[in-house]
Amino acid sequence: MKTLTIRQPDDWHLHLRDGAVLKAVAPHSAVHFARAIIMPNLVPPVVTTTDAAAYRERILAALPEGSSFTPLMTLYLTETTQAEDVEAGFRDGLIKAVKLYPAGATTNSQSGVRNIETAYPVLERMAAIGLPLCVHGEVTDPTVDIFDREAAFIERVLEPLRRRIPELRIVMEHITTKDGVDFVRAQGQNMGATITPHHLIINRNAILAGGIRPHYYCLPVAKREAHRLALRAAAISGHGPFFLGTDSAPHLDPLKECACGCAGIFNAPNTLACLAHVFEEEGALDQLEAFTSLNGPAFYRLPPNEKRITLRRQDVPVEMERKVSVGEETLTIFDPMFPIHWKVED
Numbered sequence: 001m002k003t004l005t006i007r008q009p010d011d012w013h014l015h016l017r018d019g020a021v022l023k024a025v026a027p028h029s030a031v032h033f034a035r036a037i038i039m040p041n042l043v044p045p046v047v048t049t050t051d052a053a054a055y056r057e058r059i060l061a062a063l064p065e066g067s068s069f070t071p072l073m074t075l076y077l078t079e080t081t082q083a084e085d086v087e088a089g090f091r092d093g094l095i096k097a098v099k100l101y102p103a104g105a106t107t108n109s110q111s112g113v114r115n116i117e118t119a120y121p122v123l124e125r126m127a128a129i130g131l132p133l134c135v136h137g138e139v140t141d142p143t144v145d146i147f148d149r150e151a152a153f154i155e156r157v158l159e160p161l162r163r164r165i166p167e168l169r170i171v172m173e174h175i176t177t178k179d180g181v182d183f184v185r186a187q188g189q190n191m192g193a194t195i196t197p198h199h200l201i202i203n204r205n206a207i208l209a210g211g212i213r214p215h216y217y218c219l220p221v222a223k224r225e226a227h228r229l230a231l232r233a234a235a236i237s238g239h240g241p242f243f244l245g246t247d248s249a250p251h252l253d254p255l256k257e258c259a260c261g262c263a264g265i266f267n268a269p270n271t272l273a274c275l276a277h278v279f280e281e282e283g284a285l286d287q288l289e290a291f292t293s294l295n296g297p298a299f300y301r302l303p304p305n306e307k308r309i310t311l312r313r314q315d316v317p318v319e320m321e322r323k324v325s326v327g328e329e330t331l332t333i334f335d336p337m338f339p340i341h342w343k344v345e346d
């Protein structure tokens with residue numbers, strides 16, 4: 001029996017959705033994480049400070065009695081976002097980041113940005129006030145192969161943006177490639193990156209080899225093995241710019257298991273157990289706390305959590321739930337395809 005006690009983790013990239021799904025999934029994040037950066041890609045999206053304040057109330061109402069989970073709200077950047085509104089939300093303490101979705105890149109991104117130049121005035125204001133930009137780093141050019149879209153985004157969008165506004169603090173969300181890792185490593189302190197548990201565990205074979213498995217489909221899509229290994233090396237390095245963002249992104253099962261299934265992996269219930277497995281496998285359990293609980297707060301200029309959690313390794317694999325119910329429907333939980341031996345102690 002082995003235990004590991006670390007500061008309570010935060011999730012720096014989370015989709016909680018709304019309505020019945022929000023009610024069903026929020027407790028799974030709240031039980032493990034102290035805080036989470038909440039993605040704004042609802043329908044309609046969370047565009048203004050007023051939208052974000054209302055969404056925050058709905059999240060708080062969905063939490064279990066007595067939960068101290070803190071949703072850190074973001075705004076969805078559009079071509080008509082007003083710098084004044086963004087700054088007002090930031091000064092209020094409500095808005096912790098702004099999210100850039102290239103229009104058409106992923107779930108509910110239609111209202112996103114087509115031409116990054118239209119967003120420069122808002123981005124310049126964010127740089128001036130120190131408000132981070134979270135980016136979905138994929139180009140939408142249909143001539144670019146889907147497995148190359150992250151690398152193309154770095155070259156076409158991120159490098160020019162860094163040159164134009166070097167003071168802008170950017171988080172490259174859910175990096176999936178060695179290109180992403182190398183790019184972030186080469187930047188100064190204004191650049192961070194989140195890494196998901198599933199991109200540390202699966203490569204593209206999980207989706208496509210031996211049958212098509214929609215529950216492993218997400219965006220950016222998992223890449224070749226060499227990329228997964230580069231992500232692992234970054235996550236276990238303890239290096240400051242790399243931190244946990246689960247990208248837990250629930251879609252009801254019928255919307256995943258169909259001819260054109262939605263992108264997204266729902267992993268909130270077993271993220272920490274999976275990560276403990278990965279870090280143990282890498283002989284790097286001593287770096288887990290940096291990845292889950294220290295590097296993220298440092299980037300977002302927030303104190304790390306004072307509370308501690310203990311992970312316990314048991315010899316007999318833990319019985320994991322496979323589904324979460326939402327009324328009559330279900331959400332499938334990420335299956336890491338290995339037995340899980342780690343459990344967060346109550």
Ligand code: DOR
Pocket residue numbers: 015041106107136217218219220249250263264265
């Ligand atoms: O797989 C994904 N699902 N990637 C995203 O970028 C969005 C997310 C969602 O909202 O479903």
Ligand code: ZN
Pocket residue numbers: 013015039247249
């Ligand atoms: Zn996401």
